Amino acid sequence: MDLLLNILLGVTVAATPLVFAAIGELVTEKSGVLNLGVEGMMIMGAIAAFAGTVGTGSYVAGILIGALAGAAMGGLFGVLTLTLMSNQVACGLALTLFGLGLSALIGQSYSGISLPQFPRVDIPLLTDIPFLGPLIFGQDALVYLSLALVAGVAWFLARTRPGLILRAVGENHEAAHGIGYPVIRIRYLAVMFGGACAGLGGAYLSLVQTPLWVEKMSAGRGWIALALVVFASWRPLRVLGGAYLFGGITIMQLHSQALGLQVDAQILSMMPYLATILVLVVISRDRVKMKLNAPSCLGKVFYATS
Amino acid sequence: MSESPILKLENVTKTFPGVIANENVSFTVGRGEIHALLGENGAGKSTLVKMIYGIQKPDSGEMTLMGEPFSPSKPSEARAKGVGMVFQHFCLFEALTVYENISLGLSAAEAKNGDLRKRIVEVSTAYGLKVAPSQLVGTLSVGERQRIEIVRCLLSEPKLLIMDEPTSVLTPQEVSVLFQTLRRLAAEGCSILYISHKLDEIRALCSKATVLRGGKLVGSCDPRQETAKSLAEMMIGATLNKPVRELPEPGEIRLKVQDLSLDSEEQFGVDLENVSMVVRAGEILGVAGVAGNGQTELMEALIGERPCRFARQIQLDGADIGLAGPRERRAAGMCFAPEERLGHAAVPGMALWENTLLSAGKTNDLARGGLISPGNANRFASQVVADLKVKTASVKSAARSLSGGNLQKFIMGREIMQAPKVLVASQPTWGVDAGAAAAIHKILLDLAGAGAAVVIISQDLDELFTISTRISVIAGGYLFPSQPTEELTVEKLGVAMGGRAKEVEATRAADAAAAEPAHV
Numbered sequence: 103m104d105l106l107l108n109i110l111l112g113v114t115v116a117a118t119p120l121v122f123a124a125i126g127e128l129v130t131e132k133s134g135v136l137n138l139g140v141e142g143m144m145i146m147g148a149i150a151a152f153a154g155t156v157g158t159g160s161y162v163a164g165i166l167i168g169a170l171a172g173a174a175m176g177g178l179f180g181v182l183t184l185t186l187m188s189n190q191v192a193c194g195l196a197l198t199l200f201g202l203g204l205s206a207l208i209g210q211s212y213s214g215i216s217l218p219q220f221p222r223v224d225i226p227l228l229t230d231i232p233f234l235g236p237l238i239f240g241q242d243a244l245v246y247l248s249l250a251l252v253a254g255v256a257w258f259l260a261r262t263r264p265g266l267i268l269r270a271v272g273e274n275h276e277a278a279h280g281i282g283y284p285v286i287r288i289r290y291l292a293v294m295f296g297g298a299c300a301g302l303g304g305a306y307l308s309l310v311q312t313p314l315w316v317e318k319m320s321a322g323r324g325w326i327a328l329a330l331v332v333f334a335s336w337r338p339l340r341v342l343g344g345a346y347l348f349g350g351i352t353i354m355q356l357h358s359q360a361l362g363l364q365v366d367a368q369i370l371s372m373m374p375y376l377a378t379i380l381v382l383v384v385i386s387r388d389r390v391k392m393k394l395n396a397p398s399c400l401g402k403v404f405y406a407t408s
Numbered sequence: 409m410s411e412s413p414i415l416k417l418e419n420v421t422k423t424f425p426g427v428i429a430n431e432n433v434s435f436t437v438g439r440g441e442i443h444a445l446l447g448e449n450g451a452g453k454s455t456l457v458k459m460i461y462g463i464q465k466p467d468s469g470e471m472t473l474m475g476e477p478f479s480p481s482k483p484s485e486a487r488a489k490g491v492g493m494v495f496q497h498f499c500l501f502e503a504l505t506v507y508e509n510i511s512l513g514l515s516a517a518e519a520k521n522g523d524l525r526k527r528i529v530e531v532s533t534a535y536g537l538k539v540a541p542s543q544l545v546g547t548l549s550v551g552e553r554q555r556i557e558i559v560r561c562l563l564s565e566p567k568l569l570i571m572d573e574p575t576s577v578l579t580p581q582e583v584s585v586l587f588q589t590l591r592r593l594a595a596e597g598c599s600i601l602y603i604s605h606k607l608d609e610i611r612a613l614c615s616k617a618t619v620l621r622g623g624k625l626v627g628s629c630d631p632r633q634e635t636a637k638s639l640a641e642m643m644i645g646a647t648l649n650k651p652v653r654e655l656p657e658p659g660e661i662r663l664k665v666q667d668l669s670l671d672s673e674e675q676f677g678v679d680l681e682n683v684s685m686v687v688r689a690g691e692i693l694g695v696a697g698v699a700g701n702g703q704t705e706l707m708e709a710l711i712g713e714r715p716c717r718f719a720r721q722i723q724l725d726g727a728d729i730g731l732a733g734p735r736e737r738r739a740a741g742m743c744f745a746p747e748e749r750l751g752h753a754a755v756p757g758m759a760l761w762e763n764t765l766l767s768a769g770k771t772n773d774l775a776r777g778g779l780i781s782p783g784n785a786n787r788f789a790s791q792v793v794a795d796l797k798v799k800t801a802s803v804k805s806a807a808r809s810l811s812g813g814n815l816q817k818f819i820m821g822r823e824i825m826q827a828p829k830v831l832v833a834s835q836p837t838w839g840v841d842a843g844a845a846a847a848i849h850k851i852l853l854d855l856a857g858a859g860a861a862v863v864i865i866s867q868d869l870d871e872l873f874t875i876s877t878r879i880s881v882i883a884g885g886y887l888f889p890s891q892p893t894e895e896l897t898v899e900k901l902g903v904a905m906g907g908r909a910k911e912v913e914a915t916r917a918a919d920a921a922a923a924e925p926a927h928v
Contacts, residue, residue, distance in 0.1 A: 263516060270501050270512050277499035280463070281513050282483040398503065 109357055110237055114245055115311055117349025119144070119303035121248040123327035124334070124341045125255050126299020130176075131331055132259060133292035134272035134399035137179055138194025141324025142201025143297045147172040147304025149205040152315045153212055161220070165244070165305045172301020175201060176294040184286050184293070187403050202318060212315040220244075220310040244306050249342070251299070256338035268292060272397030275404045285404055300324065322375070329378040333385065335395040351377055412475060413438050414568050414599040415460065420469030422455055429455040432469070433625050435618045437568065442590060442600045444610040444631060446643055447620035448842065453603045454496075456620070457570050460601070461493045462486035474567065484515060492561030493570040498553050502546035506539050506556055513560040532559050535589050550698055551582040558589065569593065570601045575609060576867070579698055580902035587613055605643065607636040621645055644842055653875055655856055659689035662861035663742075663830045664723040668716055668730075670709050678702040678885040680709065685880060685887060687830070687861040692852065693890060694876030695865040696901050702885035703834065703865050704747075710832045710863070711744045712737045724830060739770055743828035745819050747835040747865075749812065753819045756808035760800065761789035763807050764822055771826040792821035796847065813840035820848055824855050831855060834865040849875050869898055881905055 123140050130137050137143075151168025155161055175197060182193045220242050223229070228239040259265040268288060271278045275285045303323070308315055326348055334340035355370035413436040422430045430452045437443045447453045458464045460471065462480030471478045473489055480486035483493075500509050510528055511519045521527075525541050532539045537555040545553060554574060561569055571590075575583045590600055590613065604610055610617060610631045617631040619642045627642055663686070670680040680702050687693045697703055708714045709722070716722055716730035723729065724740050732740070744767075746752040754763045764785050769775045774785040789803035796817045800810055807815060816836065823831060836852065837845035852875055856862045865882075866872055872879050873893060880890040881904035888904050 263511070263519065266504075266508055266512060270504065270508075273501040273503050274499075277501060278512075280483070280495065280499040282487075283512075 105357070105360065107233055107236065109353055111241075112353040112356065113346060113349045114241060115349075116352045117346045118245050118248050119306045119311070119323055120327050120330060120345035120348055121252060121342060122303030122306060123300045123324060124330040124345055125248075125252050125338060126172075126296035126303075127327055128331045128334070128336060128338060128341055129255060129259075129268070129299075130292050130296030131400055132272045132336060132397055133268050133289045134275055134397050134402065134404075135183065135289050135293055136190045136194065136401035137176070137183075137197070137293060137296060138191060138328065139175065139179055139197025139201065139324075140296075140300050140327050141320055141322070142198035143172045143175040143300035144201075144304040144307070144324045144327075145205045145318070145320040146175050146201045147301025148308040148319060149209045149212070149304075149315060150301065151305030152217070152308040153208065155217060155309060156212065156215060161309065164309060165302065168305030168309075169298040169301040172304065173294045173298040175301070176297020177290070179297070180290045180293045183403070184289050187405065190401050190403070198324065206317045209315050209317060213317070215315065217309065217313040220313060242310055244302070244310060247302075248306075252338050252342045259338065269397070272399055275399045275402070279404070289404075300327070303327070326375070326378060329382060333378070333381045335385065336397065337395070348377065413472075414441075414474060415478075415601070416470075416472040417456075417460075418470040418472075420456070420459065420466045420471065422452075422459060422464065422466050428623050430459075430466075430620075431623050433620070433623075434469075435625065435628060437599050437601055438616070439599055440594050440597045441616055442594050442602055442614045444614035444617035445601060445603045445620065446605065446607075446610060446617050446639065448605060448643055451620040451643075452623040453620055454572060457493065457572060457601065457603060460486070460568075461491060461570060487515070487564055487566075490565070490567035491570065492564060492566035492568070494554065494557040494561060494572065494574060496573040496576065498557050500545050500553055500556065502544070504545060505541065506543050506545060506548075507541035509545055509556055510541075510560045510563065513557075514563060518564055527563060528559060531562050535559075535562065535592065536585065537589060550700060551578050554578065554582075554586070562593075566598060568599045568601060570603070572603045573605075574602075575604065575606060579905040580869075580898050581906055583609070607631075607639045607643075610639070611636065619643055640842075653853060653877070655692070655853070655877055656690045658691045658877070659859065660725075661686055662689050662725055663687040663863065665710075666721055666723075668709055668721045670705055670714060670716070672702075672705050672885075673714070678705060680705050680885045680887075683709075683882075683885075683887040685863075685890065687863055689859045689861055690856055691877045692856045692862040692864060692875050694872035694879040694893070695863065695882050695887070696869060696872050696879055696905060697865075697867065697882035698905050699867055701883050701905075702887075703882060705885065706882065706887070707744075707746055707832070707834045707865060710742075711746065735770075738767060738826075741829035743767065743823040743826055743831045745823050745831070745833040745836060747838065749815050749819060750808055754807040754815060757806055759804045759806055760793070760810075760818060761785045761803040763818075764789045764792070768822055768826050788825070789822075792818060792825055795825070796821040796851070813844035816840050817844055817848060820851055824851055827858075828855075828860055830861045830863070832863045832865070835867065836864060837866075837868065837871055845871070869901060873898075 123144055127137065127140050147168040150171030151164045154167030155164025158164065179193060179197050182188045183190045222240050222242050225239050229235045259269060267283055271283060271285050271288050279285050304320060307319055312319065330341055330344045330348065333344045351373045355373060358365060358370055415437040418434045419432045420430055421432055433456060445453050445456065455464065459466050462483045462485050465481065478489065480489065507525055507528065511524055528539065528541050537559055539552065539555050539559055545556065574586060578586065594600055602614055614631050616628065618628045619626050621643065631639060665683060665685045668680055668683040672679050678701055683706060685693060695703065709716060712732055712734040719728035719730040721730040724742060727740065729737055729740060750756045755766065765774050765780060768788060772788050774781060774788060786803055792798065793800060793803060798818045799814045810818065820833065820836060836848050840848065852862055852864065864872065864876060876893050878890040878892050879896055879901065881888045881901055883905055
């Protein structure tokens with residue numbers, strides 16, 4: 103029972119950064135922008151949040167600084183791809199490399215510092231319910247924030263007018279421009295929101311999961327988040343499910359020995375990536391379905407012709 | 409017509425780098441008037457209405473709307489002042505519903521005003537423009553999409569409605585429904601600015617016409633008092649000779665397609681269903697149809713971009729080529745001119761001579777043993793340019809620097825000078841001005857006259873009636889059996905293009921019955 107509880111709590115901790123990063127990227131992609139720099143935005147969020155928390159002594163301030171750093175990285179991507187109309191794929195890759203390098207530079211003086219355990223929510227009586235208590239009422243605040251964010255994004259995209267406009271811009275930017283919507287401004291907002299979410303995901307890594315600053319600690323989670331968006335066929339609730347599935351695979355690898363599985367550690371650490379590839383192959387087989395869900399203008403540069 | 413005009417333009421001028429799009433254009437549109445704006449492609453019609461709709465700004469000149477100075481800086485401003493516009497290329501989002509599309513086209517305040525869903529249904533039934541709010545736009549026909557655009561405009565109760573080439577994508581039946589709606593709107597006091605180069609339509613619909621040529625106003629008239637010929641001459645400033653179709657008796661079967669079915673790869677594409685056709689030497693088969701009824705898929709199948717299931721489904725001179733790819737088919741003597749000029753028929757960033765290598769490399773010996781022979785390729789390209797009078801600085805110019813009509817002539821020339829046994833061309837004169845279109849038609853007729861089999865996929869019925877020996881209609885992925893052009897009328901084709909197969913069968917049966925006694 104304790105082992106199961108530990109595993110389930112571990113899954114949440116592994117999944118939450120993915121939820122943040124992927125839901126942000128989903129909004130970005132829905133607006134028609136493909137930002138491959140999630141990994142870079144995440145790692146910048148991680149170091150900024152860590153440094154911010156150490157500097158101010160406040161988790162809230164640290165988390166905000168992490169989100170702002172991610173948003174700034176997103177804004178930088180926007181300048182490159184939206185204003186200067188550079189290739190989105192190349193800029194996204196560059197953003198990742200840039201983020202990894204810059205975070206290592208900033209992080210030099212922060213390695214070796216450790217923060218206290220991030221506080222978990224504790225509601226008297228409710229959290230004390232055996233098993234379900236800690237699972238439902240005893241997580242940290244960021245977990246609840248990530249769940250609220252997914253629900254919020256789902257509601258925003260499906261039910262609100264700005265959400266409809268965002269989808270329209272991603273679907274056909276020429277038409278949206280023709281009707282008179284500010285395509286570039288909307289995309290800036292989406293990209294910066296995506297960056298802020300990735301920053302939150304990074305903050306979760308350095309403040310909650312470890313809580314330490316380690317160079318390159320995002321360790322490919324940005325890429326998994328990117329794959330998750332496609333895996334979820336651009337639907338917010340599926341992003342949530344996918345993130346927990348991937349988080350589960352990660353945790354399985356940690357607990358496999360305790361469970362008596364005789365598999366090499368390397369093979370297990372390969373699993374999330376292998377699963378990503380497999381899922382992508384499987385869902386990419388149905389081209390028609392892929393096209394129905396994917397924003398039609400994804401990754402296309404928008405030139406305001408008139 | 410009326411006391412004060414709705415819209416008045418005075419000396420409006422707009423220049424783009426290197427081009428004067430409009431020069432000192434002045435005209436007025438009266439209340440409740442259906443006013444035609446006539447002109448060839450590139451005459452400046454679209455730029456002019458874009459300024460009225462606030463997409464572009466005039467460099468100089470005055471616009472007045474209902475007596476007040478009018479200079480919208482964006483479309484929403486123009487809409488707020490009562491100007492609506494239906495674009496030639498619709499501003500619609502395929503993956504969204506009709507309701508969402510209409511809502512996007514209105515301002516936030518308008519969209520919230522009452523129950524939009526209910527208002528859509530009210531307006532659409534009032535004007536006979538049936539739309540279902542919850543349908544995905546991607547699943548609708550072009551005519552239905554246009555209805556959405558019109559309903560969207562009507563919801564904001566416009567004083568002036570601009571229609572940019574509204575009928576170029578409609579079946580003849582849909583056109584007459586549209587005209588009824590427009591006449592009704594005009595009777596209710598809404599002015600309509602109607603852009604077109606189809607003269608018969610303008611003579612039937614409009615009470616006043618303003619003619620543009622090369623960006624300048626060349627005159628205005630009452631189109632009902634004019635003939636199509638006099639209007640055309642005002643428009644192009646010269647007389648026009650239509651090519652005459654004189655083809656030999658059809659020879660051997662060159663191209664045969666049997667029971668070809670193909671699932672579309674596009675999200676809202678159309679699956680081909682048991683398409684069969686036979687084209688003989690010296691024949692031009694026209695495939696008529698409204699865009700998005702399987703033409704793209706048919707073209708892909710004929711080119712070989714997507715192989716058939718069985719080799720025998722496509723035969724060239726009796727040989728099974730259904731499984732062959734595009735290069736093999738070209739090597740066997742087929743040539744193709746796809747609809748999309750930039751990116752499909754030609755590489756935009758490459759020079760014209762380089763573009764010849766793409767399709768004529770093998771047939772005309774432009775490359776040997778994997779090495780390009782620039783001399784041969786340049787000679788071939790120069791010959792194409794000279795023979796077809798393509799306007800270009802040199803064969804070293806990039807394909808994208810040519811105007812649409814000129815590039816189309818170049819592509820047609822590149823294909824035809826390979827002396828193909830079978831030529832398949834999609835929309836050979838789309839967006840091409842009348843003079844160049846006549847030249848392309850002549851080339852196609854000459855090619856057929858020389859014994860090739862030609863398939864023309866087109867939405868332009870005038871074109872098909874001019875050059876085809878037989879016409880088939882494609883609707884919903886189904887290809888109707890072809891009939892000799894002489895036995896067809898625009899009305900008969902229109903019924904089939906609307907996908908109403910049964911009515912076509914009925915007309916055919918009636919015709920057969922009527923023809924029967926004469927033979928007895």
